[in-house]
Every structure is written in C-alpha cells, then in structure tokens.
Amino acid sequence: MSKFWLGIACCLTAAMLLSLQFGAVPVSLQWLWQTPSSEAQQLEAQILWQLRLPRIALAFAAGSALALSGALMQSISRNQLADPYLFGLVSGAGVGIALQQLCWPLEGWSLPLAAFLGALAAACLVLACIHLSRQRSVLQLLLAGIAVSFLLSSLLSLLLYLQSNLAAGKILFWLMGSVANASWSAAAHVTLTLCVSSLLLWRFRRELLALSCSETFARSVGVAVGKVQLVSLLIVCALTAVTVAYCGGIALVGLVIPQLCRLLVGAHLYRLLPASAMVGGIFLLLADTSSRLVLTNQELPLGVVCSGAGAVCFLLLLLRSSKNHAG
Template identity: 40%
Template sequence: MNRLTLFGLSIALLAASFQCALGLGAISVDFAQVWHALLMYDSADLSHRVIVELRLPRAILAFLAGSGLAMAGLILQTVTRNPLADPYLFGVSSGASFGVVLLFALTGVQAGLALSGAAFLGSLLAMSALIVVARSQSSQQVESMLLAGVALSFLFSAATSLILYWSDPQAISAIVFWTLGSFSRADWQTLWLPALVVCMSLFCMLLFRRALNALLLGDESATTLGINVTKLRLSMLLLSSLLTAVLVAMCGGVGFVGLMVPHIVRFFISQASFSGLFITALSGGIFMLWVDIAARSVLNNQELPVGVITAAIGSVFFLSLLVLRNRSAAQI
C-alpha cells in the first residue's frame, strides 16, 4: 500500500470516527442531525447543544490526546532506540500524575495552567531520574531505562496513593476518577493548550526528522553526520515530557497509547518519512476516539475510565510484543 493511499484512508477513517463520536452516546443522534448541528447550530435545540457544547470538544480532546501520546511514544522510542519505550512504562505519566495530585491536594486547583505546570515538573523529575540511571549503566542503556521506568512508575504511584490517603475524603473520589483517565472535563475554554502543544510538537518532529532518523543509526553515526546528539536527545526528551504533562493534566492517566500506535503504524509505513509522522499522529487520534466511544457506550448510563480500557488493551499488546521478541531472539 503506497503512502498516498494510506494517508487518504487515514483521513477518511478520521472523518468517520469523528462522526461516530458525535452521534453515539446516551442520546443517539443520526448523522444528518450531526451535520445540521455543525453547519447550522441552534442553541435552542437540545441535540445541537449536546453535539456542539459537549461531544465536539470531548472528541477534539480525545483526538489530541491520542495524537500527542502517540508522538510522545515515538519520540521516546527513537531517542532511546528502545521499541518498548512509552511515557507510561517510562514513568513519565506517573510523574506527571504525581505532580497534578500533589498540587490538587495542597491547593484544590482543578484546572488551568497550574495543573499543566505541576504535571510538567513531575514528568521532568521522572525523566531526570531515567537519564541518571541510563548514564550510570551505559553498557546496558536500553534495558536499564526500561527497568528504571517501571520502577519509577511504581514509586510515583505509591507516592500518589500516599497523598490520597492524607487528602480530604470528599476530594478523593474526584482525584481517583481523574487518575483513571477521562475526557469528561473537556470544554472550549481549555482546548487551546493541548492543541497548541500537540501542533508545536508535530512541527518540531517534522523539522528534526532527519536528525531523529540519524539517531536510530547510533550515537557515533549521528555525530559523524554533524548532529549534537546530547543536545538533540535532551531536547526531544523535554518535548516528550511537555506533551505527556499537558495531556495528563487534561485527561488523567492514559497509558500504552505511545507504545501501541507507533508499533502498529510501523507495520504499514516507515515512520522516518514525512507522511509516516502524520499517519502516526492521525492513528493515535483515531484510536483514542474509538476508546472514548467505547468508554461512553459499553455501560448504560455510566462511563468507563478511558485509562482502564487502554491499560487492558495495552497490557495484552505489551505481553504479545515480549513473546514475539523472545521468539525472534531464540531463532537467531
């Protein structure tokens, strides 16, 4: 399948996914009404208000979250040359969640730039610890970063649980539901921040795609091509932390998207290309749209946490990858 055909299919699937996300839910709306609400919005019509004021910002946030987490996973997999890298497995998501929960428990702040800043500081703390471990174990950098990431994830999760234990009982339920992942807090006033960060990150990846591809050849090869490997790696790790932090602050803990989507896209197209990066971002957004549809539709009058669904799918995917890697290694 050529790149143009794959890109066209991705756009068509994205349009269909958005239409399903806007039409499906507790109140079913047919496709004609969806288009009528988007093109001729009437605030007096209940179905129009549900689509434009509730479902559309939620669908956009779900798409941005999926795209951003897929790009964050691709960045980590590239700069660490570790195909199992993911913000969730590397402890970055847990660090961001710890920062948000700590700020929420101390101040009661539930929205705004303050949460994103706290999440960014938490993710930076996790990323800094990973870098220190990787440098101290330079001979086994890939394995040590993955193991350290899993350990950090448990460490930050334990610290988050301890904060919840000491928090106000009335706030615990809200915090716990947020940590499991949800797009229910999406609104038009807060969408600008994740949209800005995701678009900026995609632009940076496209701008530095040749340098990122060179990293896959090894640090020595990239250095001979005139690339400042240390500076590029740190910049990309900061970008991944920023992406994860903003999305975690908006959506809570959503794991394994950055692991699954780049692997799936890699089966069809090289992510080193210009179109490959776009398709990775589109695929992540499409995947998260359908996860959100499932979260709203599986149970009647109830909403499943998004993070529970992605964790269930991602854990099976991760175990399958490990089995395939072990079989491939045994055949060599």
C-alpha cells in the same frame, strides 16, 4: 503511502461521526449546519457544540500526543519498549498534579505546568539511575524506568491518602483517564502543545533521523547529540504532561500505536511520527466512544478501555512477531 493516508482520512471521518452520534442522549447531526428552532432542537445543538465536539477535539489531540511521544522515545532511544507510561513520566505528571492540588489548588495553566514539572522530574530520575548504573543498555533503561514508575506510583498513593476523601476520589477517578469533562479550552491547550511540539520536531527532523540510527553516526555527521536529546526529552514531557493534566493517566497508547505503525508504514522517522500521531488520535477517539457504549447509563474510565484494547493489540503483535521468527 497515498492509500494509507486515504484510509486514515476515512477512519478519522468515521470515528468523528460515531463519536458525534452516540452518547447518553441521541442527537441529530443536522444541527451542526442548521439553525434549531424549538427548545429540544436547541438542546441537541448545545450538546453537539458544547459537549461532543470539544470531546472529539480533546480525545484526538490527546491520543496524537501520547502516540507521538511514544514514537519519539522509541526512535531516539532505539528501544521499542520505551513509553511515557512505562518510564514513569505519567506517574510523575500525576504526582505533580496531586502536589499542586494539595498545596495550590488552582486551574488554568498551573495544572499542565505542575504535570510538566512532575514528568520532567521523573525523566531526570530515570537518567540519574542510568548514570549511577554506568550502563546504557536497553535492559538498564527499561529497569530504571520501571523502578521510577513504581516509586512515583507509591508516592502518588501517599499523596492520595493525605487528601480528603472527596479530593482523593476526584483525583483517583481522573487518574483512570477520561475526557468526559472536555472543554474547548482544554482541547486548545493540548492542540497548541501538540502543534508547537510538531514544529520543533520538524525543525530537528534531520538530527532526529541521524540519532535514530545511532549516537555514533549522529556525532559523525555533526549532530549536537546532547542538545537534540534534551529537546526531545522536553517535547516528550510536555506532550505527556498536558495529556495527563486534562485526560488523566492513559496507558499503552504510546507503546502499542508506534509498534502498529511500524507494520503499516515502516520505521523511517519521517513516516513513523506523523502516522503514529494520526493513528493514536483515531484510536483514542474510538476508545472514548466505546467507553460510552459498553455500559448503560454509565461511562467506563478511558484508561480501562485503552488498557484492555492496547493489551489485546500488543499480544497480537507479539504473536505475529513470534510467527515471523519461527518462520
């Protein structure tokens, strides 16, 4: 495990240096610790401190939040296909933000709050579908999540249609995922939500570990299953909402990264959750850097890069799983 965390530290350092160095304007990293003297040097320092460093902080925190929420969902549901995007939470958060922009277009905490309420409504819809079907199999949970995701996506399309062309175009580009408008304030909001969620997970770590085995086992050792599931649901909704509010819809991070981390550190919850958070942050940081380098004088939406890279990783995991079963 020590080698794993050493590798994580090296990868994170390399990813941060790459993100600082590459962009539309080449800059020198020496202005991170030296005082610029000329106007050109002051511009480089401003780019580093006001644009690239907040972008790094936001991308890492958002990637960590998405991967952590995916790993938590997969662990407590014992379903390795559980993911905030696939289960409609991202679409629900998008609907909440679109409604907020349509009815009460304010910034600040109202944006993540609207996203949280939308994600929570999506989660309640999934749970209602499961309750109506009177089955709690993995397949039923997956089908309910996909159905709610499609329903909310259609509602989001309707809300975009009702917006003005300018507002609809702005929301549509934002939904494709981007950290181009990163600020220290946005990075602080996501990081604060991530830290509070991590503290709650640490508080309920034993209960979550028991629940990841089975509900029957958790009840047999005295775990209040309903309470722990509710806390977990609120954590997942909060992490998803704050990420969607500031970075838009980013797919597959919560699905693929926990799968990859299971191969690296195993399925034990105490190792899986922190590993997923770190690897998810590094993944999104590298994806953001790639989005700035693929096209000349243009930036790809972050969701496009993550979907492509995530799909490739997921296919490789499927091929590896098929070979293991064949062997």
